[in-house]
Amino acid sequence: MRSLRCIAVDLGGTQIRAARYTVDGVLEARVGMPTGAQESLASVCQRLKSVIRQVWPPEIPVAGIGIGLPGILDYKRGVVLRASNLSGWVDVPLRDNLLDAFHVPVFMGNDAHLAALAEHRFGAGRGVSNMVYLAIGDGIGGGMILNDTLFTGGHGRGAELGHMTLDVHGPRCHCGRRGCLEALASGTAIARRAQERLERGEDSLLRTLVDGELAQITAQEVGIAVQQGDSLAQAIFAEAGGYIATALVNLMYLLNPELFVLGGGVFRAGDAFLAQIQEAVALLAPDNYREQTRIVPAALWEDVGLWGALALVMMELDL
Ligand SMILES: [Zn+2]
Known part of the structure; x- marks a missing residue:
C-alpha cells in the first residue's frame, strides 16, 4: 500500500495544476498549465488529462485521482452540475470521463469544501x-x-x-x-x-x-x-x-x-x-x-487546492 501514489488536480478558472503525492503526503511531482477556460469543454478536458499524464509515469501504481474545482457538484454521480469561471460546464460527467481514461478511482470536490478538508488534514485544523x-x-x-x-x-x-x-x-x-x-x-x-x-x-x-x-x-x-x-x-x-x-x-x-x-x-x-x-x-x-x-x-496557501484533492482521495480510500 505504501508504494501507491495519489494524483491531485486543482482545476481553476485560470490554471490547471496537477501533482503526484505518496500516501504519506510527500510531494513528488507538480505541473501546471493555463486552463484555457474560454476554449471548448473538450479542450479543457484534454488539458486536464494531459497534466495528469505529466505527473503520472505509466510504471507508477496510483490509488486514485482527486479533483477540486469551483462549482456545484453531484458527488454521488460524479457530475459537475455547474462550474464558475468555466463556461459551458453544465452537467458534465467528469468522473466517468476520467475513469474511462485512467481506470483508477476518481473523486471530485468543490474547491472550498476541499480547502477545508486540506486544512483539517494537513494544515491549521490538524x-x-x-x-x-x-x-x-x-x-x-x-x-x-x-x-x-x-x-x-x-x-x-x-x-x-x-x-x-x-x-x-x-x-x-x-x-x-x-x-x-x-x-x-x-x-x-x-x-x-x-x-x-x-x-x-x-x-x-x-x-x-x-x-x-x-x-x-x-x-x-x-x-x-x-x-x-x-x-x-x-x-x-x-x-x-x-x-x-x-x-x-x-x-x-x-x-x-x-x-x-x-x-x-x-x-x-x-x-x-x-x-x-x-x-x-x-x-x-x-x-x-x-x-x-x-x-x-489558513496554513496552506498556494497549494491548498492540491492538498485538498489529495485529502479527498485519502478520505475516500481510507488511506
Ligand atoms: Zn448571495
Whole structure:
C-alpha cells in the first residue's frame, strides 16, 4: 500500500495544476498549465488529462485521482452540475470521463469544501474535530468539518457560507438576494465600498496609492492603507470585519466549532483584517463561545487546492 501514489488536480478558472503525492503526503511531482477556460469543454478536458499524464509515469501504481474545482457538484454521480469561471460546464460527467481514461478511482470536490478538508488534514485544523473554513477572496466560499467528516449537505450544496444573509436591506449579491456575507465583506465588496466613499469625496491615502484611478482599488490597496494608518481604510476594514465576525458568531451558536480557519486573497495584504475580525468577535461572542473557539489564519496557501484533492482521495480510500 505504501508504494501507491495519489494524483491531485486543482482545476481553476485560470490554471490547471496537477501533482503526484505518496500516501504519506510527500510531494513528488507538480505541473501546471493555463486552463484555457474560454476554449471548448473538450479542450479543457484534454488539458486536464494531459497534466495528469505529466505527473503520472505509466510504471507508477496510483490509488486514485482527486479533483477540486469551483462549482456545484453531484458527488454521488460524479457530475459537475455547474462550474464558475468555466463556461459551458453544465452537467458534465467528469468522473466517468476520467475513469474511462485512467481506470483508477476518481473523486471530485468543490474547491472550498476541499480547502477545508486540506486544512483539517494537513494544515491549521490538524487534531480538531469540528472546524469551519472561510475563504475570503473575490467571493466568499466555505467548508465545514463536523465530527471529523467533510460536510457537503444532502446534494453537495452545503456550507455556502458566503450567501448567509446578514442585512436584508444590504447591497445586491450576484445570487440575486440582498445583503449576503459575500456582498458585504468579500474582497470585491471591500474594494467597491472604498471606491464609493472616495467618489463621495472622502479623503484617503487610497487616492494616491492608485494615482487617482479609483477603479484600480482592490482589497490589497485597502490593506496597505490600513497599515499606514489611513482612517477611511480602517473604517472599511472595521465594517467588513464586523460582518465577518457576525457571521462567525452565528456559526458559533449553530455549530459550536473549536476552530475557524480563515483563508483567501484578502488576508494577503497583512494581518490587519484578521485582527479586526478577531477583535469584533471578542466583542460580539458570548464568553463561553469566545473561550472555546480559536480563529486562525489558513496554513496552506498556494497549494491548498492540491492538498485538498489529495485529502479527498485519502478520505475516500481510507488511506
Ligand atoms: Zn448571495
